[in-house]
Amino acid sequence: MKEAKHKMHKPHFIHDIRIGIGDMCKITGVTGRQLRYWEERGYIKSLADEKNSARKYSWEMLYKVGSIKAFIDEGYTLAKAVEKSELREKEMAIIRKFMATNMHRVKITDEELLYGQIDLGKCEGKKIYGVVDEAGSHLEFGEE
DNA sequence: GTTCTTACA
DNA sequence: TGTAAGTA
Incomplete structure (x- = not known):
């Protein structure tokens, strides 16, 4: 079973x-x-x-x-x-495996253009975000 | 009517 | 790879 x-x-x-x-x-x-x-x-x-x-x-x-x-x-x-x-x-x-563990949450910032902010967890104490916006896509540190 | 294999252009 | 032939 x-x-x-x-x-x-x-x-x-x-x-x-x-x-x-x-x-x-x-x-x-x-x-x-x-x-x-x-x-x-x-x-x-x-x-x-x-x-x-x-x-x-x-x-x-x-x-x-x-x-x-x-x-x-x-x-x-x-x-x-x-x-x-x-x-x-x-x-x-491999990407799916990684995302299954590290993609904690996706915040949608623009439903029409499909922009958003992916919470990738922490690295050395800092929050990491994968950001997709009008500028394309890039990584950002979260403010703490 | 669709799909299959084989064979030729 | 397209197409024709003869089947199932």
């Missing part, structure tokens, strides 16, 4: 989404020919449908295909696009 804790998703969660190749093409703009080739090269994976041999894709693959497609549209070759996509996903995983 406890080992499955992280797998206990409700049916409607995105992790249980299964997308057919047709929808994958419409959503990402990648052709079926490309999807089969990418899979053949080991860049992406698909789940074989129980009944026929039709492919089914997970939410993770939908995201990955979209990511690869974006890099290809930027001019990267398929191999480079996959490399960039996988690297970025790992970087994001």
